[in-house]
Amino acid sequence: MYVLYHRAFVLIQIAIRNNPCFSGVVVENGSGMLYPSCMKQAPVITIPKGFFFAVAEAAIKKPGRKDLALIFSEAEASIAGTFTTNAVKAAPVQLCMTKIRTGKGQAIVVNSGNANACTGRQGMKDARDMITTAARQIGIQPSLAYICSTGVIGTPLPMQRIIPAIGSLTGSLGTASFDDVAHAVMTTDTFPKIASRTVKIAGRQGVIAGICKGAGMIAPNMATMLCFLITDIAIEKKTLQAALKNSVRKSFNRITIDGDMSTNDTALIMANGLLGNRTLQLTSRDFPAFGNALDNLTSELSRLIVRDGEGATKLVEVVVKNAKSGADAEKAAFAIANSSLVKTAIFGNDANWGRIMAAAGYARAHFNPEKADIFFNNIQVVKNGIATNKDREATREMTKKELTITLDLHAGRASAHVLTCDLTEDYIRINAEYRT
Amino acid sequence: MYVLYHRAFVLIQIAIRNNPCFSGVVVENGSGMLYPSCMKQAPVITIPKGFFFAVAEAAIKKPGRKDLALIFSEAEASIAGTFTTNAVKAAPVQLCMTKIRTGKGQAIVVNSGNANACTGRQGMKDARDMITTAARQIGIQPSLAYICSTGVIGTPLPMQRIIPAIGSLTGSLGTASFDDVAHAVMTTDTFPKIASRTVKIAGRQGVIAGICKGAGMIAPNMATMLCFLITDIAIEKKTLQAALKNSVRKSFNRITIDGDMSTNDTALIMANGLLGNRTLQLTSRDFPAFGNALDNLTSELSRLIVRDGEGATKLVEVVVKNAKSGADAEKAAFAIANSSLVKTAIFGNDANWGRIMAAAGYARAHFNPEKADIFFNNIQVVKNGIATNKDREATREMTKKELTITLDLHAGRASAHVLTCDLTEDYIRINAEYRT
Numbered sequence: 079m080y081v082l083y084h085r086a087f088v089l090i091q092i093a094i095r096n097n098p099c100f101s102g103v104v105v106e107n108g109s110g111m112l113y114p115s116c117m118k119q120a121p122v123i124t125i126p127k128g129f130f131f132a133v134a135e136a137a138i139k140k141p142g143r144k145d146l147a148l149i150f151s152e153a154e155a156s157i158a159g160t161f162t163t164n165a166v167k168a169a170p171v172q173l174c175m176t177k178i179r180t181g182k183g184q185a186i187v188v189n190s191g192n193a194n195a196c197t198g199r200q201g202m203k204d205a206r207d208m209i210t211t212a213a214r215q216i217g218i219q220p221s222l223a224y225i226c227s228t229g230v231i232g233t234p235l236p237m238q239r240i241i242p243a244i245g246s247l248t249g250s251l252g253t254a255s256f257d258d259v260a261h262a263v264m265t266t267d268t269f270p271k272i273a274s275r276t277v278k279i280a281g282r283q284g285v286i287a288g289i290c291k292g293a294g295m296i297a298p299n300m301a302t303m304l305c306f307l308i309t310d311i312a313i314e315k316k317t318l319q320a321a322l323k324n325s326v327r328k329s330f331n332r333i334t335i336d337g338d339m340s341t342n343d344t345a346l347i348m349a350n351g352l353l354g355n356r357t358l359q360l361t362s363r364d365f366p367a368f369g370n371a372l373d374n375l376t377s378e379l380s381r382l383i384v385r386d387g388e389g390a391t392k393l394v395e396v397v398v399k400n401a402k403s404g405a406d407a408e409k410a411a412f413a414i415a416n417s418s419l420v421k422t423a424i425f426g427n428d429a430n431w432g433r434i435m436a437a438a439g440y441a442r443a444h445f446n447p448e449k450a451d452i453f454f455n456n457i458q459v460v461k462n463g464i465a466t467n468k469d470r471e472a473t474r475e476m477t478k479k480e481l482t483i484t485l486d487l488h489a490g491r492a493s494a495h496v497l498t499c500d501l502t503e504d505y506i507r508i509n510a511e512y513r514t
Numbered sequence: 515m516y517v518l519y520h521r522a523f524v525l526i527q528i529a530i531r532n533n534p535c536f537s538g539v540v541v542e543n544g545s546g547m548l549y550p551s552c553m554k555q556a557p558v559i560t561i562p563k564g565f566f567f568a569v570a571e572a573a574i575k576k577p578g579r580k581d582l583a584l585i586f587s588e589a590e591a592s593i594a595g596t597f598t599t600n601a602v603k604a605a606p607v608q609l610c611m612t613k614i615r616t617g618k619g620q621a622i623v624v625n626s627g628n629a630n631a632c633t634g635r636q637g638m639k640d641a642r643d644m645i646t647t648a649a650r651q652i653g654i655q656p657s658l659a660y661i662c663s664t665g666v667i668g669t670p671l672p673m674q675r676i677i678p679a680i681g682s683l684t685g686s687l688g689t690a691s692f693d694d695v696a697h698a699v700m701t702t703d704t705f706p707k708i709a710s711r712t713v714k715i716a717g718r719q720g721v722i723a724g725i726c727k728g729a730g731m732i733a734p735n736m737a738t739m740l741c742f743l744i745t746d747i748a749i750e751k752k753t754l755q756a757a758l759k760n761s762v763r764k765s766f767n768r769i770t771i772d773g774d775m776s777t778n779d780t781a782l783i784m785a786n787g788l789l790g791n792r793t794l795q796l797t798s799r800d801f802p803a804f805g806n807a808l809d810n811l812t813s814e815l816s817r818l819i820v821r822d823g824e825g826a827t828k829l830v831e832v833v834v835k836n837a838k839s840g841a842d843a844e845k846a847a848f849a850i851a852n853s854s855l856v857k858t859a860i861f862g863n864d865a866n867w868g869r870i871m872a873a874a875g876y877a878r879a880h881f882n883p884e885k886a887d888i889f890f891n892n893i894q895v896v897k898n899g900i901a902t903n904k905d906r907e908a909t910r911e912m913t914k915k916e917l918t919i920t921l922d923l924h925a926g927r928a929s930a931h932v933l934t935c936d937l938t939e940d941y942i943r944i945n946a947e948y949r950t
Contacts, residue, residue, distance in 0.1 A: 166875030166883045196871050198884060198900040231868020232901050341872050418854070418937075419945055426946025432667020435632050436777050439602030447602045448634060464634040465668050501854075502946075503939040509855055510862025510938075 126285035126310035136243035138191035144262035157183030158319035168195030181315030215248035284311035292383035312351030329376035389504030407494035413441035421501035429472035562721035562746035572679035574627035580698035593619030594755035598779035604631035617751030651684035720747035728819035748787030765812035825940030843930035849877035857937035865908035881923035
């Protein structure tokens with residue numbers, strides 16, 4: 079199935095290259111993606127200065143698929159990260175959380191296909207060995223190298239294949255694109271997730287680029303997946319950490335696919351400063367521009383994750399407005415977005431708003447059901463708690479690929495929005511057969 | 515689909531009647547079920563003295579299916595109830611919650627196919643009209659009659675068909691069995707849920723019988739479904755309420771199918787005292803026997819609900835033991851039991867214990883993952899947080915119809931168990947097409 083998806087993607091890319099609506103490419107450091115301007119989803123990707131990439135195959139995933147990746151900055155960079163809040167943390171997460179206190183980094187090694195979680199002391203040793211092997215071969219201090227893993231939990235890493243593959247990884251540094259890295263970190267993802275933003279910093283054009291991977295075990299209260307962000311803008315490490323935390327809160331922590339929180343979720347950002355700007359601080363005049371660009375980029379990436387939710391056919395935005403408090407709005411929005419009954423109804427194009435009311439009700443948000451309004455896109459299906467009998471119009475909206483469900487509680491002024499997707503038979507198939 | 519299931523059930527019943535392994539029937543008041551002794555699931559049902567039943571068709575569900583039922587006690591009874599804690603409560607729930615304060619009842623009217631929830635003032639008027647119509651025709655005070663509804667939310671009841679059908683309901687009182695009532699309250703249930711227990715009270719044999727219906731929108735923190743219990747044992751109303759609350763806590767509040775909590779969940783028990791025993795009080799010598807029988811009965815009924823979980827192929831008991839606190843044990847058990855990833859893995863016979871660790875981890879129970887043990891039935895798949903490599907043996911256990919997942923946290927002495935089922939493609943199909 080993976081292989082098929084992957085092949086289809088490659089064929090689409092080739093078709094795109096030969097397509098007259100293709101508008102242009104930016105290639106830096108050998109990186110860059112080819113997408114036509116008529117494709118809504120993937121604009122031209124710009125890569126920040128001084129970053130190099132490599133991918134390799136260690137046969138962790140099925141044969142023929144890259145499963146090792148390396149992101150390298152030619153200059154030592156500031157680094158910041160957010161990590162899963164799950165009490166069960168994979169070895170690489172535990173390691174990164176300790177290392178990141180220095181705020182310095184230069185390389186990130188990633189493997190997909192195996193999460194190196196629940197692997198005990200051996201798992202921790204394996205993670206360390208991957209770091210030291212890669213660092214030694216690249217010629218940097220091991221303290222500057224980070225490691226992330228994603229995939230099956232509870233299986234030891236095949237180190238006898240990984241260590242030699244790290245050799246070909248470091249040996250081929252600079253030959254791969256950022257897009258290749260996006261491909262190599264995929265597990266059940268059906269397409270790579272990559273985006274970039276440019277931002278003017280004191281007259282110079284800085285770049286932030288990012289990739290991430292989903293697509294199951296996505297729930298809020300942490301970084302919710304693997305995400306690697308790189309920028310050539312100089313920014314002080316605490317400022318970088320604050321900016322990342324803030325962006326993650328508004329993007330990756332606002333999406334849910336199945337309500338399951340992973341053991342490995344990590345978002346890392348490296349800022350190498352090669353733009354040559356004066357190092358950004360929280361109080362810098364240009365800091366808000368950087369923050370906005372980062373918000374914007376992480377929002378796009380988080381949207382791509384939900385769009386590629388396992389088995390999903392629709393992107394659904396749940397908006398709860400006029401709640402008594404922000405906490406109430408969030409509770410109700412997540413209860414709706416995580417409800418299996420709401421999500422299956424969306425899959426079935428059934429404007430079954432009763433399930434939305436029920437979910438808001440068990441979320442224990444404060445509201446009077448007899449004042450609530452519900453909308454599917456701009457079709458009002460509930461007014462003052464009762465049906466408007468616009469099911470037919472609402473059903474028409476539901477056949478669209480994007481749906482916004484709005485619940486107006488009329489209980490205050492707070493609001494919250496959460497991105498999710500529908501729950502389909504394919505989700506079951508993918509997850510029932512994940513390890514087979 | 516319903517019709518098919520129903521027909522299949524009737525055919526099975528007929529087959530059972532003609533089957534040599536059929537062991538005997540108890541029929542009282544025209545009620546009683548025919549089941550062979552070789553069928554594990556449904557033992558002989560005994561009906562308490564003085565209860566009569568009726569069913570009718572008001573075309574709320576699909577044509578040809580009974581959707582109205584009446585449970586009547588020839589003597590005024592003590593009545594107790596537990597109700598959904600959802601903030602959005604259906605009109606009949608709101609009404610019952612007020613009426614039950616008197617502790618007295620004699621009749622329960624139930625309709626299936628329409629929940630009469632989110633139907634505003636009209637819904638409340640409709641619920642009252644159903645009660646007064648039925649009470650007047652039976653010849654009792656409306657204050658002694660109760661109403662419950664289950665089915666689609668947000669659609670007004672078809673009162674023009676219901677009111678005449680109540681005429682045929684009350685007119686045929688005594689002609690139906692308790693089993694017929696169990697059939698009439700079904701929505702997505704594939705089989706009726708009925709059970710009974712006998713209990714010695716001061717030398718006399720009292721009876722408690724019950725029916726309930728599932729099978730989606732099942733989550734804890736309330737009665738979780740409709741359940742009607744009847745007994746001929748005399749018991750004081752506050753004692754009855756305490757006994758019911760305690761039993762519900764240990765049975766219906768310990769099951770979860772999809773984590774969705776309904777707007778209509780109600781459990782009612784009527785005790786008409788026709789056994790002639792001295793009225794039971796909390797301090798009565800025979801009260802514990804009554805409590806145990808009720809526990810036992812509600813446990814059986816709650817088990818039947820999970821066994822009939824929408825699309826379920828397996829009954830799964832999640833046991834969390836040696837937790838630091840009862841709250842910790844419960845949080846972890848419910849997180850595992852509600853995890854879509856755990857439930858799809860069970861469907862796929864995949865002993866993917868990593869998802870169990872991850873769920874316990876995001877439940878924020880206090881434990882050291884490196885001390886945790888996990889068992890599938892009696893096969894230990896995790897010892898001290900790492901794999902024992904018994905996946906093959908565990909997979910064999912998973913192909914059985916009943917599975918116990920035990921997570922030993924080694925963090926204290928508290929434990930909790932929760933019943934659930936797997937998550938299958940049929941769940942999606944049933945819920946995507948529920949209203950079509």
